[in-house]
Amino acid sequence: MKKYFSFRGKSSVPITSSLRDGFGLRRDKRTVARNSQQGYNIRDKDLKKIHRAACLGDVAKMHHILVLRKNGINDRDKMHRTALHLACANGHPDVVSLLVERKCQLNLYDKEARTPLMKAVQCQEESCVTILLEHGADPNLTDGNGNTALHYAAAGQNVSIVEKLLLHNADIEGRNKDDLTPFLLAVAENKQQIVEFLMERGANIHAIDRWKRTALMLAVTYESTDIVKLLLQEGINIFFEDECGWTAEEYATVSGFNV
Template identity: 45%
Template sequence: MKKIFSFTKKKKHPSGTPDNGSVLSAGYELKEKDLGKVHKAALVGDLAKLKQLAKKNDINQLDKENRTALHIACASGHVEVVHFLVESKAKLNLCDNQNRSALMKAVQGQHKRCMSILLENHADPNLVDINGNTALHLVANIPSPSLAALLLQHEANINAQNKEGFTPLTVAVRENHIEMAELLLGENADVNCMDKDQRSPLMIAAGNGQIGMLRLLLEYKADITLKDAKGWSADYYAEMNGHHPCSVLIIEHGTQMNDGLSLSQQGPSKKKKRMLLGSPFQDVEAGFSLGGPATDKDDFEDNSQSESLSR
């Protein structure tokens, strides 16, 4: 369950009110009595108050949960406050008790402008939280392709693995986020990355009955011959979980690949050679194509029972 802000007293916020994204995934449960003056000003977006406090107070001071004012401003989406804190030399890579940076809190709240300010000032996109997740893992879980693209522009590690061995692509596959997976694959994410149990994204998609995701992974040359630590292949994952259409798709793909390989080894037939010599109608044998990524996610439900990213 994703936490939202809670207060002992309800107050009207000034003009810097958080956008709707912070309500969805800010990730902090806060009580005013537990916050110092600097943190309170950052929470409500009171820039004028914060500027006064910054003259006599350390803007990098930590609360009981090791959060800075920058953490809270980023979680809340207060762009002007974030800009002021960065200009005032706030430390960008300090981490809270969950080992999450201000950038990660901006990611969770989907506050792109806050992210841009941090990244342009060299915030590290590859810090990891207590579960080994980077900012890109968090984005893949949301999902938000535009935020992922922003992180990748600033050298986020596309194949970083968390403690489960999941890369951002594995997370996108597990959650059946096809658009996110397609973006990552297009940026050269490893389609055959293995988690700590030696499961590939193809195995996960097959086990969950995600036929659209399977088509996408196969288009990007996912290896159907890989086996996990128990010796199970993607085809076996599909059959074991009752996803017959997924099993058929994998088997057909393997057959097509084998047929294509056999044809290439044989070389052109005599008939084909004659036609290549001068016929304007070259009846070249059609190659096998898997087509574009499918988007019919509703055809087969994602029955994944695996846990979500730690909040």
């Protein structure tokens, strides 16, 4: 990512992001897939028996633990993760099914303020996402930075997960602490399929973030050529100014993007 600019006579837009710990616009590598570990860092000493079984996807062991009540179904490990968090992050839908059938709590937060649904989405574990949504997991809860499961999906590659979230009433215009909607995030992350799908589902292409940056400004900044073309075809306002008076054309000039 090229650094934001400092033309003489105009102040620069601050480069901060409420997504900096998972996927965001601040860092040199902007997507979670390239710049952070999506799953959990597992240390055996942090885990109880139920958590080990969840990590391994051992359904028989999990059933044994629950029947004998060796651990509670919602017990936390040292990182505040439940067995459901760990099963989702590691892609074990059979364990997830067992836990939800035994009435585990679906919407608990781990130490990073992420729900099991957020982890399943972040790790692209669609089967786990489906089970959670069908059993009533809330798609509109937010992490510490205001991101919903749909924000995590917008930074991913799986259109089907985005569709499942929307079918279960995920807020397509939900905003995180930087006022980034899932659509704006998908633009900045250069996820063209996600961008197109969200547009088809009625996402507001004229949304702006907390610095009044439009989708077009983000697209040219991150050199997302095809998305720029798409936004122009949809009639996005090319003359809109951010809070510092910058237009998309000036963003393009500073980024070295050939409009």
